[in-house]
Amino acid sequence: MRPLPRSWFAESALELAPKLLGKIVKKGSATGVIVETEAYGTDPASHAYRITPRSRAMRDTYGRWYVYFTYGMHWCANVTCDKDGIGAVLIRAVEPIGGIALMKRRRGTSIVKNLCSGPAKFCEAFGVTGNDNGAAVAGAFAIYDAPDIPREDIGVSSRIGITSATELPWRFYIRGNPFVSR
DNA sequence: TACTGGATTCACT
């Protein structure tokens, strides 16, 4: 199993989000297959739309973790990308394949389906916090290569862009996978 | 300095 090199994350969020499906994410003994992602670029819905201290990680680099705290109790983890622009891909759901006992303990549940079937659940199960913000996607917390998911097996949700009023691809997921959220 | 609202989750009805 080969960790994805930094150059792999140089593409835009919209190209990268579907390509991340099926890849292996690993932090310590916690291991899982990415089954759902969400693309964020320069749309006003993205934190990167405004230049702030928090969003600098997203604008200045790629191939790093962008971890932020939301709703007073949840962490969400993104991979920064787009060498020439601004982008990040939110990891929305993961299928647990290793370190499941540890995840169960962290999540306080024995139901495997509830371990990582949401962005904040994934962070809790993998022990991701603000300490990981800005860290390179490599080493202890990395994404490993795996065969691409066939295009026909990838589902796409779209939404209306705030500025453009056109439909934008948004959420990508592996069709039929039980660990996809919602 | 104070206020507002959020890339969510879970319990409860």
Next chain:
DNA sequence: GTGAATCCAGTAA
């Protein structure tokens, strides 16, 4: 289906 929990970043003053 609905609402509470909870705190930080961003914005306005």
